[in-house]
Amino acid sequence: MNYSENQVVELLRKVTHPVSAKDIVTLNLVNNLRVEGKKISFTLEFPGFNDPLKSSLRKACFKLLQDELGKEASVEIEVKTALKPVERQKRQYLPDVRNIIAVASGKGGVGKSTVAVNLAVAFAATGARVGLIDADIYGPSIPKMLNAEFVNPIIKKVNGKDLIEPVERHGIKALSIGFFVNPDDATIWRGPMASSAFQQLLGDTDWGELDYMFVDLPPGTSDIHLTLVQSVAVTGVVIVSTPQDVALADAVKGINMFRTPAVNVPVLGLIENMAWFTPAELPNNRYYIFGKEGCLKLAGQFGIPVLGQIPLVQEIREGGDSGEPSVLTKGPVSEAFKAIADNLIIQLLKRNTDLDPTKVVEITKTRSNFSH
DSSP: OOOOHHHHHHHHTTOBOTTTOSBTTTTTOEEEEEEETTEEEEEEEEESSOOTTHHHHHHHHHHHHHHHHOTTOEEEEEEEEEOOOOOOOSOSSOTTEEEEEEEEOSSTTSSHHHHHHHHHHHHHTTTOOEEEEEOOSSSOOHHHHTTOTTOOOOEEEETTEEEEOOEEETTEEEEEGGGTSOTTSOOOOOHHHHHHHHHHHHHSBOOOSEEEEEEEOOSSSOHHHHHHHHHSOOOEEEEEEOSSHHHHHHHHHHHHHHHSTTTOOOEEEEEEEEEEEOOTTOTTOOBOTTOSSHHHHHHHHHTOOEEEEEEEOHHHHHHHHHTOOGGGSOSHHHHHHHHHHHHHHHHHHHHHHHSOOOOOOEEOSSTTSEEO
């Protein structure tokens, strides 16, 4: 007995994407379906990102069709990532960016910029279009981490307007105030000047269409944080901390700032950096220099997922200093960053499925009294 397309489609409706809780047909993941006799072929097409669940979904489809139709069914399933056009949103800044992800920390020195760079590169490696803005106006470190300290971005005309062209490294588009100042000079600016410079990075740059924009925020909670949520609808924020009590106390302030009703930006997860030290000569040993599993305990307290833990190892420091992100190497550190990227994609899927889009914050009267 030959099969029909309707029969196959109805069977595939039984395969549910575990994040969205919707079937793959409803989600429009099934494309190019062809049924010829007992031969079935189709494409599982994931829009704009490398869904970490794609392999398990492919296996689920294959098993279901053979269980329901019999072993004589010949099933071919191609998996693709499709870079679809961004639905343009009505906003002044970054109108062609699908997801804006802030990377924040309560305290300096916890490796936030290192995490931001490696996550951006990991996302780009999946085929997604990725941007990275260094919003740490006073202490920009992204140029060095991308081996682009002495690069001078060019200015070009786009529709009659002068726009900055981002620097491209490792598959990502990046921009930092560090590209426009001497690396040895201190940036001595008052808050409004820093905020204005940050808005130029957002609005006076030819970013094009992007699936993800990572924003590496300065430590703490500052004018730059308020400028970000005033200017764009931030999809979500990732908090980076070490397991140390002092760092965790400051991370709590960051969580509370983004969760306050006036800001209301979802916290997508915590990343525990410098989780343990492992000497190269003793790869199976772990020394908890900054405390043990502090982020895991904090995550339980706030009901936030832990996206992953990153060890304190020499190669991460070397990668940052040389401009070659650790995620591009082979080994446990690279795998740790890739696993965190996969977990972050899942949290973004959940956030975009379960929650309404974030609204831009509108400041009214005073800085301490702001609302949507």
